[in-house]
Amino acid sequence: MHTPAGPWTVTRFAALQVLLLVPTVLAFVLVVVGGALAVVTVGVPLLLVAVPALRWITGIHRRMAAATLGHELPAGYLPTDGLPAMRRLQTWALDPMTWRELLWALVSMTVGLALSLFTVLLLLLVVTGALWWYGAPHLMRLRATLDRMFLTRGHTEQLEQRVADLTVSRAVTVDHSAAELRRLERDLHDGAQARLVSLGMTLGLADDLLARDPEEAQRLVAEARETTGAALADLRGVVRGIHPPVLADRGLVGAVEALALDMALPVAVDAHLEGRPPAPVESAVYFAVAECLTNVGKHAGATRAWIELRHRDDLLRVVVGDDGVGGAEPRHGTGMLGVMRRLSAFDGTMVVSSPDGGPTIVTLEIPCALSSERTTPSSGTV
CATH class of the missing domain: 1.20.5 (Single alpha-helices involved in coiled-coils or other helix-helix interfaces)
Structure with a gap:
C-alpha cells in the first residue's frame, strides 16, 4: 500500500491524460480497423503495431491510477514473449484484458476525458483555486476507479486465473x-x-x-x-x-553466503532476514540461487555479481545480478526452467531482465512467513 497522490500530483496526471487523448484515439481506431481487416491479412501488421501501442498507453494510465489510489494495479496479461506473430495475435484475441482495454478506451475518451479536463480547468481558473485543492483528488480518484474497473482483472477473473x-x-x-x-x-x-x-x-x-x-x-x-x-x-x-546440510546448519543466509564464497568472481551478499522461511521454501530458494550463480559463472562473462535477500509483507524476495554480457533467455535453459518449476510449487515467481550488454538481474519472489528464530543480518562483499 502507498499513500494516495495529492492535488498537485493528480493534476499532473490529469494533464497527461488529456495529452494522451490523441494517441488513445489513434490506437483504438487502428485496433478496431486492424481487427476488421485481419480476415484478409491486411490488418495483421496494423494489429501488431496497434495492440502494443494501446497496451503502452494503458500501462501509463494504470500506473497513474495506482499512484492515485495508493495501491498496485496489476495488468494480468496472458504471456506472449517469444511467440511468433500469428500466435501472438491469437493470444491477444483470447486475452480478456485486450477487450477490457478496448472498452476502457471508449470510457477514457468520454467520461474519463471529462473528469481529467475538469480537474485541469479547476487549477487554471483563479476563482476555483480552493475548489481545485479539495476537489481534484476526489475527481481523479473517481477517474482512477474507472480505470481500475477496466484495466485490471475482476475478482472472479482473478480467482479463475x-x-x-x-x-x-x-x-x-x-x-x-x-x-x-x-x-x-x-x-x-x-x-x-x-x-x-x-x-x-x-x-x-x-x-x-x-x-x-x-x-x-x-x-x-x-x-x-x-x-x-x-x-x-x-x-x-x-x-x-x-536438502543441503548447510541449510540446516546455517540457514538460508549462511547457505547463500557459502554459495557466493565458492564463486571464482567476487559476489556481494546483502541479506537480512528476521527469521527462517519454511524448510521447503529455503531449499527451493537455495537451489534457485545456486542455478543463477552457475549461469553467471558459465555464460555471463561477468567481473562481479551480487545477491540481495529480503523479507517484507510476507514476501521473500531474492535478487541475483551480474555485470555480464546479458542476453539471457530463461525459457531456453533447462536449469532456469527447473527453477521456475520449483518456485511455482510455492506460488513463487521468477522475473529475468537481461538486455544485450547487461546487466542481468533475476528476481525471485515467494510468499511465505518467517519463523521467530532470528537469522543474523549480513552485508558485505565476498
Missing part, C-alpha cells in the same frame, strides 16, 4: 516430483547400491580366505573399507541433492 495457474503448477510439480524420485532411485542404484553389493562380495571372499590366506583376506578387508567410504560419499551426495 488463480485456479488455472494452480492446476498447471500442480501438474508440473507432480511431474517434477516423479522425475526427482526416478533420479534418486537411479543415483542409489548406480552408486551406493552397487558399491554395497560389491562390499558384500568382497567381505564374502575375505571370509573364505581368512583361514587359508590371511594376507589376501586382509587386503580384501582394506578394499572393503575403501568401498564403504565411497558408498557413504555417494549417500551424502544423494542427501545433499534433497
